[in-house]
Amino acid sequence: MDWKKIKKILIIALIVANVVLFCYSHYNNFRLRNESTRRDFVKEVTALLAEKNISLDTKIPRSTKKLPSVLVSFETSTEEDIKERYFDGKGKVERPSTDLAEISLNDEYINLVNGRRVYYENRKAENNYNIKNLEEAQKIATKFLLDKKYDTRDIYLSYYEEADGKYILNYTKIFDNIPVESSYTNFIIDKRGVMSMDRLWLDVLDKSEQKIFLSPAPRALLSLLNKSEYYNKTIEKITPCFYFNPEDQGYIEDITRAVNGRAIPAWKVKFTDGEYTVLSNYWA
Secondary structure (H helix, E strand, O other), X not given: OOHHHHHHHHHHHHHHHHHHHHHHHHHHHHHHHHHHOOHHHHHHHHHHHHHOOXXXXXXXXXXXXXXXXXXXXXXXXXXXXXXXXXXXXOOEEEEEEOOEEEEEEOOEEEEEEOOOEEEEXXXXXXXXXXXXXXXXXXXXXXXXHHHOOOOOOOEXXXXXXXXXXXXXXXXXXXXXXEEEEEEEEEEEEEOOEEEEEEEXXXXXXXXXXXXXXXXXXXXXXXXXXXXXXXXXXXXEEEEEEEEOOHHHHOOOOOHHHOOEEEEEEEEEEEEOXXXXXXXXXXXX
């Protein structure tokens, strides 16, 4: 028996089998992507969502999206960094726990959680501003960030709300004009200026050369059918995003413990009440 010849035949057979499986897998993904973007399928998805009282105030994207993944890490600070940024090096530092540092000066207080999340609060009872519109509120927030030496070129306003002269402004990081979740810088602005700021920010370290397909938006939206918290809501926007899920890194209870990881392409679904969810199914 010619074992060399048999070995060669087996190797060739394995190569052929792998090629066939590879081609079938890509053909199947292509077929599913194509079927999931057909108009009749989109209508079926819309009807199924309506059964759960999930309505649409926007069109469901039908085009297929292919994006890279990005390597991200959480922006970090030390107590000394915070003192320098906010109080010109002054201020009192207390350590109630290993995860929390409290920095304060007069009526301004900052909680630094795990060196990543920054919560600022201004307790001064002053009326320094007469805010007439959203634009003025945004200028106050932007000036605050610049004064504290934060970069404002990578932020965009993802949600706002106004009531009795008080503005809630929620900002999200962008990279290549695409939102990066989960990152946020949230403000409450009133007559005193910045009443509070809550910041957990991501820095983009690298972008992959290989791109991956997002699951077609109509098919991804089907996952909302099993999420009762989104029933009786209206979808106002469906956009691609980069999504870093700290649970994938093992940080389930507190995302501020996460250090870095890879943010993958996903769909960001925003509702009219300001709430949003991320649908992160994708195909290679």
